Amino acid sequence: MYTEENDVVLAGRGPMTYHPASPGERSVFLPAPATVRDLFTRELLGESVTEIGLDFPQPGTRVLTTLPPEYWR
Numbered sequence: 001m002y003t004e005e006n007d008v009v010l011a012g013r014g015p016m017t018y019h020p021a022s023p024g025e026r027s028v029f030l031p032a033p034a035t036v037r038d039l040f041t042r043e044l045l046g047e048s049v050t051e052i053g054l055d056f057p058q059p060g061t062r063v064l065t066t067l068p069p070e071y072w073r
Contacts, residue, residue, distance in 0.1 A: 002028055014067035015039065018054060026054045034066040042069070 002009040005026060008019040020026060029051050030036070036045040036052050040063060046052045054062060065072070 001031060004029075014065050014071070016064045016066075017061060018064065019061045020056045020059055023056050023058050026056065028052050028054060028064075030066075035068075036064055036066055037069075039063040039065045039072065 002011060002016070003018075003026060006021050007026065008017075008021075009028075010017040016028075018026070018028060030049065033048045033050050035047045036049065037043060038045060045054075045064065052064075056062075
């Protein structure tokens with residue numbers, strides 16, 4: 001549901017971790033429109049979107065969230 005690639009995605013009610021199998025651009029598909037931010041950089045990736053793009057110049061992990069900032073710890 002979240003990706004068409006052979007990547008690791010762990011998703012819950014708000015947080016999502018994305019780890020690609022190889023470098024490159026990825027599309028992440030969401031089950032419902034949401035505002036998505038990077039949990040660590042706080043970068044806004046999209047508002048009311050069902051798809052976002054992520055670029056991985058090298059393998060790594062991104063932690064995203066659809067929760068509002070007041071819920072972050």
